[in-house]
Amino acid sequence: MGPGVALGVLVLALGTYGFRVSGPLLSTRITLSPKASRIMAVAAVVMLTALAVNSALLDGRAVADWSRPSGVAVGAVLAWRRAPLVLVVLAAAGTAALLRL
Incomplete structure (x- = not known):
């Protein structure tokens, strides 16, 4: 690993730490309106749902076979x-494995 890669990893690590620590530090200094708080809560749910759907339906850049979304659906119903x-x-892993047989 060259010095440029190590520097890049260090910069990304520090940036990630900065983002994570800024939430608790700024939460006492910044107050959001009730409307902004509701929007933030809904936005978090929408982003997590989009991530889950993307991971369930796509395999890299191609559409996944039916076993993965079926396993996710079984897991979602049970959850x-x-x-x-x-x-x-x-149950989710078993469903996907059985459908791949």
Whole structure:
């Protein structure tokens, strides 16, 4: 690994740390309006949902086979029904594995 790569990793690490520490430090100094707080809460849910759908439906740049979205759907239903996390993960992985056979 060259010095340029090490410097790049260091800069990214410091930037990530700065973003993470800025939340707790600024939360006492900045107050959001109730409307802005609701928008932020909804935006977080939308972003996480988009990430989950993207990961479930795409494999790199191609569309994933049916086993992955089916496993995610089984896991989502079980999570919605408040099943234990271990059961959710095992059922989702088992569904995907069985469909890949």
